[in-house]
Amino acid sequence: MSELSATHFLLLSAALFIIGMVGVLTRRNVLVIFMCIELMLNAVNVSLIGFAWELHQLTGQVFALFVIAIAAAEAVVGLGIVMALTRRADTVDIDELRQLRE
Amino acid sequence: MALSVLVFWLLALVSILGALGVVVARNPIHSAIGLVLSFLNVAAIYLVARAEFLAVVQVIVYAGAVIVLVVFVTMLVHPDDLPEFHGRRPLRVATGLILGIALLAEVTAAILARGLRGAPGPWTEETVAAVGGNTSALGQVLYSEFMLPIQLTAVLLLAATIGAIVLARPEAVSERLAVARRLLTISLAHPRGLDQPEPPLALPAGRDERVKPAGGGRPIVLARSADEFTERPAWGEWRPR
Numbered sequence: 001m002s003e004l005s006a007t008h009f010l011l012l013s014a015a016l017f018i019i020g021m022v023g024v025l026t027r028r029n030v031l032v033i034f035m036c037i038e039l040m041l042n043a044v045n046v047s048l049i050g051f052a053w054e055l056h057q058l059t060g061q062v063f064a065l066f067v068i069a070i071a072a073a074e075a076v077v078g079l080g081i082v083m084a085l086t087r088r089a090d091t092v093d094i095d096e097l098r099q100l101r102e
Numbered sequence: 103m104a105l106s107v108l109v110f111w112l113l114a115l116v117s118i119l120g121a122l123g124v125v126v127a128r129n130p131i132h133s134a135i136g137l138v139l140s141f142l143n144v145a146a147i148y149l150v151a152r153a154e155f156l157a158v159v160q161v162i163v164y165a166g167a168v169i170v171l172v173v174f175v176t177m178l179v180h181p182d183d184l185p186e187f188h189g190r191r192p193l194r195v196a197t198g199l200i201l202g203i204a205l206l207a208e209v210t211a212a213i214l215a216r217g218l219r220g221a222p223g224p225w226t227e228e229t230v231a232a233v234g235g236n237t238s239a240l241g242q243v244l245y246s247e248f249m250l251p252i253q254l255t256a257v258l259l260l261a262a263t264i265g266a267i268v269l270a271r272p273e274a275v276s277e278r279l280a281v282a283r284r285l286l287t288i289s290l291a292h293p294r295g296l297d298q299p300e301p302p303l304a305l306p307a308g309r310d311e312r313v314k315p316a317g318g319g320r321p322i323v324l325a326r327s328a329d330e331f332t333e334r335p336a337w338g339e340w341r342p343r
Contacts, residue, residue, distance in 0.1 A: 004106045007213055009151065012114040014209040016121050016140070018202045023125035025198030028191070031130045031176055035137050038168060039121055042144055045156075053151035057223035058243045061153050061236075065244070068156075068163050069255045073262035075168045079175045080269030086179045 009050020016043035030085065030092040034078050041071045110150055117143035130176045134169055141165040152227065155237040 016039060023036030045064040052060025082092065089097055120143065123136025141164045148157035230239045244252060 002107065003104055004110055004150070007216070008107070008110055008114070009147075010213045010216075011210065012110075012117070012147070014206060014213065015114075015118050016144075018206045018209070019118065019121040019125055021205070022198045022202035025201065026191075026195045027125065029130060031172065031179065032124070032133050035124050035130075035133050035172060038137065038164070039124060039140065042141065042160075042164065045160075046144060046147065049148055049151050049153045049156060052153065055220050055222050056226045058225050058240055059223075061156055061240055062244055062248055064153070064156055065159065065240070066251060066255060068159055069259065072163055072168065073258055075171055076262045076266040077269070079171050080266035082175055083178065083270045092179050 006050040006054035009053070010047050013043045013047035013050065016040075016046065028093050028095055030082055030094055030097075033094065034075075034082065037078075038071060038075065041067055041074075106150060110147065113143045113146045113150070117147070131173065134172050134176065137172070138165050138169050141169070152230075153236060155240050 020036040020039035020043060023039070024033050027033055027036065045067050048060040048064045048067070050060075052058060052064075085097060086092060091097065117140045120136045120139030120141075124133045124140065127133045127136060141160060145157040145160040145165070148154075148160060225239060230236055233239050233242060
């Protein structure tokens with residue numbers, strides 16, 4: 001561990017991903033859950049770039065670029081859904097948003 | 103311990119603190135600030151891993167566009183309905199924490215026990231520098247091997263844009279079309295004078311600019327819209343309110 005390797009990147013990636021996962025599991029605000037999903041996507045990018053750096057490949061960086069593009073698309077659509085939700089139900093609490101279930 | 107490892111741990115520590123701030127903060131704006139902190143430190147970590155183009159993309163797309171979008175929507179959402187103020191769910195928090203710690207232990211064990219390594223590829227620092235840096239090398243790979251995926255990404259972004267417009271539009275399509283048609287209809291006159299017992303609006307007397315005698319003595323009334331002097335809408339359209 002005294003020399004920088006992909007293990008460092010993987011540990012950081014795991015930590016960020018699991019923090020995001022705990023946020024998705026525990027929080028009730030839709031916006032915060034959305035930010036935690038962004039955090040998880042970003043954590044995946046860290047591990048992809050760590051592998052690309054260790055293996056002298058650029059494919060991992062290309063994948064990370066695609067992940068960023070898809071995260072941008074997801075951000076746009078997700079925030080559009082949040083806007084529509086607040087306009088219809090006037091709340092961002094996921095415990096009160098159960099029209100689809102009942 | 104090498105200097106790069108020290109820099110890495112420093113950046114990783116700050117980014118993890120930012121991520122914790124996202125989860126812990128009660129105000130969504132504070133969460134967004136923590137998210138910016140985490141994203142910027144992760145961009146610096148990309149620089150450590152020699153992914154300069156992705157570091158810039160990370161700053162522009164994540165720390166710029168996505169965060170601005172999140173803050174905008176947070177401002178648009180009603181502020182006095184923050185769910186975390188109405189009581190937390192301790193069972194849910196405990197479940198999430200236990201699951202998170204268990205998964206973190208598993209993943210850490212898996213990472214530390216990682217034995218299988220792939221063969222190193224051709225893009226060492228020298229070859230990347232030979233084609234003109236990280237951005238050129240990435241562009242060469244992206245537009246040769248990944249030509250179809252990047253075109254599909256363009257289509258995906260277009261579809262996401264259209265979907266967001268559809269989702270965030272204020273009203274239904276029929277209402278907007280009715281409003282647009284009413285605004286675009288230029289109605290100069292409603293010659294309903296002779297068959298009506300009295301004019302629907304008391305016309306101002308003596309103002310010849312607005313009431314003019316036309317053929318047959320029928321009054322021509324200059325109306326602002328098609329519906330102003332008629333009880334029913336002009337085209338049988340549905341009108342809100």
